[in-house]
Amino acid sequence: MATVIAAVQAPAEEARVADPAVPPPSTATSAGESQPVEAVIREQTIYVPYEKFRAIFEKEGRGVFLPYEKFRELWQAAQSALRPQPEPPPPVGYLFRAASTELDLGKEAVLGSMTLDVVALTTGWHLIPLRMSDVAVRRATVDGGAADLIFEQGYFLLVHHEDSEPRDLHLTLEFAKGISRDSGDRTVTFETPAVPVSRWHVRTREPGVRIEVTPAATPPATETAAADAGADGTEAAPGDSTGGQIVGSEVTAYAAPGPSVMIRWTPTAEGAAGLEALASVQAQAEVFVDVTQTRVQTQLDYAVSRAELASLKIRFPKECLVEGVFDPNVRRWTRSLPEDSPDVQQIDVELFEPVRKTQRLSLIYSVPTRSGTGTMLPVVQPVGVGRHEGYVAVRLGEGLRGEIADSRGLMQADPSELPASNRRQPWDWVFRYIAVPYQLALLVEPVSPRVTVDETVELEVAERALQLAAVGVFTIERAGIFQVQWAIPPGFEVTRVQGRAVENVPAVEIADWRVEGDAKDRLTISFRKRALGQAAVEILLRRDLPEAERLDRPA
Structure with a gap:
């Protein structure tokens, strides 16, 4: 049985009798008008069986009574859940999307043009690191206008973004850098921005030149290019046999993300053309x-x-x-x-x-x-x-x-x-x-090994046979050995050969043994591995006694 204390509304008559504080109705009112009766809320004790508790209280239309403070807490939580949540800010203020670099390899310097796709995500001022600390920037533009660059151990792009929406920036850098020489090879290294996609197109006017881009995410595609003379404002040299065209070599490669990119090549005029390595x-x-x-x-x-x-x-x-x-x-x-x-x-x-x-x-x-x-x-x-x-x-x-x-x-x-x-x-x-x-x-x-042996022999005289147990402790010096030979006494036969540990001397590991010689008087014992130092072996022999020498015959 379960006890439930509930607040219920009493009838009007019962309310007037139960509560003397309630005043009686006024007599000044007309007989046809009914006076409003104030409802009285009081507690009652109700007994409900446990097996009917869920069926009575857990159904539609039943109310739930709780303190007002708890009601306001639930109400405010529900209202805050209905309000639209603001979008979280971007984890970074800007990011690089891609870069494309064009390089022209000269005799003393390299001329290049790099196009960077940058996205400003948050409002305010942004100082975007471009690195490239070892190059001379000739020209810098952002979306066709002049770019604001700051140099402090590398170049930085200064950008102010006012709109709440992301802004795409297209930065173009024109630069130059000197070439390093090493045993006929030419190298140039650039400190590049942290760009996920970096395309490099490198060309030279000399044909048949192998150009390497390191680190390359894809193998460079090499081709021999023929460009019209004067297309880039450069005239062909006098006596040029190409007939108005400049024939050269070029590669296109995508560099793996990293702190730097190195270009290596060997000019044919100074390097391996016709020469041995x-x-x-x-x-x-x-x-x-x-x-x-x-x-x-x-x-x-x-x-x-x-x-x-x-x-x-x-x-x-x-x-x-x-x-x-x-x-x-x-x-x-x-x-x-x-x-x-x-x-x-x-x-x-x-x-x-x-x-x-x-x-x-x-x-x-x-x-x-x-x-x-x-x-x-x-x-x-x-x-x-x-x-x-x-x-x-x-x-x-x-x-x-x-x-x-x-x-x-x-x-x-x-x-x-x-x-x-x-x-x-x-x-x-x-x-x-x-x-x-x-x-x-x-x-x-x-080196001839030096072998010494300390032998202990035990002879047991039985009624019909002699049993001999010989224990040999070998001391092997200078060089190891793989086998030993043992002389067998006349009339005895070998019954068992085994390694035996004696005090601090380990037992030798025996691979096999055999009796050799025309008279079967030589025992050859082969070891499983080279023996050096001390090792011990036990040999058991037996000789049957003739009838006249047996101890069990009648006297």
Whole structure:
């Protein structure tokens, strides 16, 4: 049962009786007129069953009673929700939409024109950064009128926007900048505005010039243009064989967003037209000498200038086995025997993209190791390079000792002089060379291991057999070993061979074992890996007793 306290309106008669404060009706009124009766609101207690509570109170037409303060709070919240909300202001006061730049490459300077599409979003004064701090502005206009520029570590456009609607601004900058020279190449770099779409159209009057735009979001489209002489107010030079036309080269590229854009080209009058590329090589060779094979890993870093290199040629000694030439830019490589040098082999490397600045190659090759007679390390000779220098680091494998027999053309160096990438492991010798060819010969011989064994033998005499357990603790020095041999006593047979840990000596890992010899008197134990230091092994043997020697026969 639920109790509900409700405010109800009592009838008129009951109101007059229940409330003596209410005055009786006046007798001065006419009999036909009824006097208004004041309604009295009082509380009543009503008992409603819980199962009927929802059906009685939660239906249409029922009222909700709440305090006046809560009513005003809900009323004001509803009224504010009906009012139109003001639009939030733009997150920025202005923005760049796109830029288009036209460049004319000259001999000493570059002339350019940049058109910027800018949108002013908020009212008031705007100071828009244009960067371009390293150029000389010749002319600046906004929508056909003069532009107000301020220079403070770069150019700024000063704009006043009064309308509440966004305003489109079209800024045009005409500028000039000097050219930088580097080994026949020409470069010019611009500090560009932060524009999401940046189009660059670069042209020169010299035909066959390759022009690079960096960073380029799309590969530049290169074409040879022919423009009428005098179209831009320039007359053709006397004796011009083009017959009234100026033939040149041009590219169009979209630059990726970034702080700067660099243009690089090589004029044909001063660069690679008819000339070979200038290349130099810095090499790092890592030599690993093993018992049967000497393996070399060499890294060649090419530095190219003046022209392109579409392929590379490298010569090796004829007995050298070339295993691989690696780099993402290597398309394929082939082996050939040059006619002018029958004692060498040549590797021709074809590249995906021609080399203009730098190129790295990783080479892996090997020669047999000649113990005792001397091993001549192979010398790599890149073909067509002007300078070749580098380092040679040599490391002997385990179980080998050696000495340098010949080091003509080499200077011994400290391992700390190697590049950081080559100092990751210890080297036995490090040499430096400044020219090729050089000679480096090694006298290498295996180191004989010194092995001592501490053996413990336990003999158990049974009724019908003798059981022998031998535990050998090996101490292996100088060089590691992969197997040992054990003499088997006459009449005994091997039942089990296993590694066994003894005190601080670890158990050896056994790969297999076998009994050899015509008399089956030699046990050969092969280890799973090279054993060096101390290791322990356990051998179990058994010999059956003849009938006359058995202990269980009757006395």
